[in-house]
Amino acid sequence: MGDGGSDTGEDPMLDSLICVAGSSIKRSGFIASHSSDERERRVIFVNAGGEELRRQGHSEIEVETDRFFQGGDVLRTDEEVADGGDLPSIYQSARCGNFCYEFRDLPPGDYSVDLHFAEIVYTNGPRGMRVFNVFIQDEKAVSELDVYSIVGANRALQVMNIPVSAGKDGVVSVNFQGVVGSPTVSGICIKQGAPELQLVSSGRDGKSLLCDNCFAPVKLTAAENKAARMSFTAKYEREIRELKAQCQMKQDECYEAWMSLTAANQELEKVRAELDVKFFQNFTLGQAMEKETEKMAKISSKYEHDRRLWVAAIDELERKMKAIKSEHSQLSFEAHQCANSIPGLNQMVTAVQSLVGQYDDLKMKFNEEQERRKKLYNQLLESKGNIRVFCRCRPLNMEEASSRPQTVVEFTDAKDGDVFEDASPVATSVLDGYNVCIFAYGQTGTGKTFTMEGTEQNRGVNYRTLELLFKIAEDRKKTISYDISVSVLEVYNEQVRDLLASSPPMVVRLEIKQVSEGVNHVPGVVDMKVENVDEVWNILQTGSNARAVGSNNVNGHSSRSHCMICTVVRAKNLVTGECTRSKLWLVDLAGSERLAKTDVQGERLKEAQSINKSLSALGDVISALATKSSHIPYRNSKLTHLLQDSLGGDSKTLMFVQISPSEHDLGETVSSLNFATRVRGVELGPAKKQSDTTEIQKLKLMLPFCLCQLKCKDDTIRKLEENVQVLEGKTKSKEQFSKSQQDKIIDLENQVELKAELCGHLEKRLSHVYEKMQRKEEACYSFQQKVISFIMKISELHNPISLSARSFEG
């Protein structure tokens, strides 16, 4: 919508007289049409800012009071408004400021809106420019309307036939938006039906031109029209050139802006990279600081801990020193007191010392006497022979007795006394440190097991011997301490088995190893320490139950192995400190019998052969001992090998030769007695005490170590004193170190602060750069928009269809 302009110049008139299609401008007041059509079309006419108006003679014009508005102020004047038309008084009031109109309950359909404006400037209106937009149903209908510039002060203006449609809600809204200042409205007229759109028509006579929309007369000659058109074209060409130049300029500006944006981006990248580096440095610094802090904390805590320890140690030492000093002074005081209070103290001390001497003397004599007793006892045994042989004859068994056989054995000095009575002195020699071997030999079924094991009611040599050992050990416990341990072995088919092993004896096969000259040992054998005779009985029972037994036609429960109980006695003389380690072997040999007599085969034959072989080896050893042979064949059987250190040489041996009284067994009895005779003929040398040198050896070995330890302790004490001094020095140096570390941490903290500050600066700088960039981008964008709008404008101007939609006024 343009202004009316003046009639004097061509260009201003031609430039401005362009009406928007569908609406028109009328620079005068309201002239009522007398056609009934116009009356029918009108729906509402509002006197904006004023009262209801009726005019005589124009009853069809009913101008309602101002009641459809929202917001705004009222302007009013009594001055006459020029070109007021039929209703000049509607131009004497106006609504101005920020306001809108809303018409309701209209039947749905097309309408056209007329807006009446009057510039009441001279009288009452606000001064200054007022340019505003008009929106109908929220769509811009009139753009930047400046009423004053079109009609001047105190004159009326109509904007007519603005098309609008009312929907089902029957609402038509009219809004005003001030561009400069605020709008003023004097009246609003709503008419039914869409406005008739008419294109501009030019007069055929070339004298006049009428705008069908705004009805403004345009009077131009053909030449003027042509000149106007040419001028108009020239003007637009000029404008296009200017626009092109502007476009070029904007492009240059855009390019420059783009270049500067790129530079800014590069700078930004640099700053970012720098910031990253700073961040990384900061992070590394932070980590280093954390580490240093951790280290420092550790050092501090260690230092604190050490310091506390040393303070406590020094306190403790001081306390002890004080206590020792006070004890020392107390003792000195007491000593002086004692010395003063007892005049005969020295005599008493001398007497006590002499008593102690006497006691030591007596103790020595007692030991000597004990030794002498042992020697005499031993000599007594030796006088009886270190190999002693006892013959025992069993009674006739029931079978023999029933068949009435003759008893072929007569005993001249026979006595039914206890067998153990004579055997016991030999057995108990083991407690004095002598190796002893007691074995039962004889034909099968002659009572070897009966002699050695016995029964629960009639205990055998094994149990009784050990019972006696514990009794004697108990009697001697004030002077000698004993450790007694028992192992039970059997030699079966020339294999050594452990009868106390938890696994079956068949599984574990033992070997005999030589420990030293003539002393053997069975590695891996169970060696059970026993404290009392009950434990002994349990062990003996366990061994007996595990023993290999079989049946032959002589003995229904014949022992098919040699059962060997080895009792090791470790003694320590508590007075002299002398230690001994001695062995007592209690052996129940397997029965000797002639193979033809026993009539055995297969496994039993093999057993019998093994038994005979080992008994024969025992015989050979006995013979070699009897003839004082230089070589004693102990190793010919497992039995003799095991008994090596307790059979012959410096040991004591006792043999029970078991015989049968039966005539049937005469041959065997003679054979057994011959063997016994051979054994009886063996002369053994004097028995030798078995010293246990293990402890001495150990002590000897330990002596240099102890001396060394003593020396070390002296050195340690000296070193500790030195250490105290060194530690004090260290403590000082640690304090200094800790101080330097603290300084370092403060330095680091300062550095971190500086870095943080630097980071802050950099961030600020970065945000500035961002802002700058944004501004440049916005400028660039607005340049682009402008360029685009220019180009659009140019292209619209060149478009003939678009041109045909324009109208000229003037």
Ligand SMILES: Nc1ncnc2c1ncn2[C@@H]1O[C@H](COP(=O)(O)OP(=O)(O)OP(=O)(O)O)[C@@H](O)[C@H]1O
């Ligand atoms: N002095 C004795 N008084 C009573 N009975 C005895 C005596 N000696 C042995 N007997 C009995 O003789 C039988 C055989 O004895 P034992 O089993 O001890 O003989 P052994 O020599 O060990 O036989 P083997 O060599 O076959 O093992 C047993 O029943 C046992 O009770």
